[in-house]
Amino acid sequence: MKQQYDQILVTPKPFVKWAGGKRQLIPILNENLPKTFGTYFEPFLGGGALLFNMLTERNDQKCSISDLNSDLVLSYTTIRDKIDDLINSLKNHEKHYQKNSKKYYYSIRESNPRSQIEKTSRLIFLNRTCFNGLYRVNSKGKFNVPLGKYTNPNIVNEENLCSVSRILRSSKISIKCRDFEAVLRDAKRDDLVYFDPPYQPVSDTSNFTSYTNKDFTYDDLSRLVELCMKLDSKGCNVLLSNSNSQKVADMFTTKPWKIFKIKANRSINSNSKKRTGHFELLIKNY
Incomplete structure (x- = not known):
């Protein structure tokens, strides 16, 4: 039955809001991509904004995408x-949500479904209806964001989901759940590896956002920097996004790394006045 969706010509976009999502930065990221490259690797997939944009413009592109968040990876494969x-399943969530949004939201937030379909529809439903569309789990791996104040959230967004499904069915795209370091085994000379990790705090009072129940620590950042150096020595094209942090900049002071400071807004900061006027770093070796 899924063949009925093959002719839908809607440009695919991220199906979840994700902290650090890159939709607003696509024009700048596109300008900073190499003219040509082999396989595209993205080991911190998140919402996949750059991936979907790339596949729309290069529908023959070979891609290897991955994330450590198993629920997110399951959503892509589902x-x-x-x-x-x-x-x-999402239409069923929508129907019950419209009857009693608060009661239904918290009942789903407390639920722990076993099936692939229900796990994925729960993630998308909560992401569409929770406060600020923020994905966050506590130390026990439990989703803990309160209900958002929406009058009519787009829970199903059928056209986009079908478009995403169609583009992901390419035999040239592989989706894996794994740690970012695993990319070193697969990436070859002239491939492109784009890293968009949980950002380094810009000050001692700010925190990492927990995308998984394993925080991305300063040690993980050091592992990432070392990985970038190894990929560079293999002849890979490396592109990295991170916060405008002096610590991060100091880690890439040698050749061939080039650091660019770019303007970025934070679409899911709980305080709307703090969503603008931010800068982040774009670092590349080509």
């Missing part, structure tokens, strides 16, 4: 393989 069942 959308790819079981789109009809997922949409039906």
Whole structure:
């Protein structure tokens, strides 16, 4: 039945809001991509804004995408393989949410479904209806964001989900759940590796956002920097996004690294006045 969606010509966009999402930075990121490259690797997939934009413009592009968040990776594979069942499940969530949004939201937040379809529809439902569309889990791995104040959230967004499903079905795209360091085994000369990790705090009073229940620590950042150096020595193209942090900049002072400071807004900061006027770093070796 999923063939009925093959002719939908909607440009695919991220199906979840994700802290640090890159939709607003796509024009700048596009300007900073190499003219040509082999396989595209993205080991901190998140919402996949750059991936979807790239596949729209280069539909023959070979991609290897991954993330350590198993629920997120499951969502990508479910959308790819079981789109009809997922949409039906989301429509069911929408129907119950409209009857009693608060009661239903917290009942789903407390639930722990076992099936692939229900796990994915729960993640998308909570992401669409929670406060600020923020994905956050506590130290026990439990989603803990309160209900958002929406009058009519777009819970199903059928056209976009079908478009995402269609584009992910390419045999040239592989989706894995794994630590970012695993990319070193697969990436070859002239491939492009784009890193968009949880950002380094810009001050001692700010924190990392927990995308998984394992925080991305300063040690992880050091591992990432070392990995960038190894990929560079293999002849890979490396592009890295991070916060406008002096610590990060100091780690890339040698050749061939080039550091650019770019303007970026924070679309899911709880304080709307703090969403603008931010800068972040774009670092590359080509």
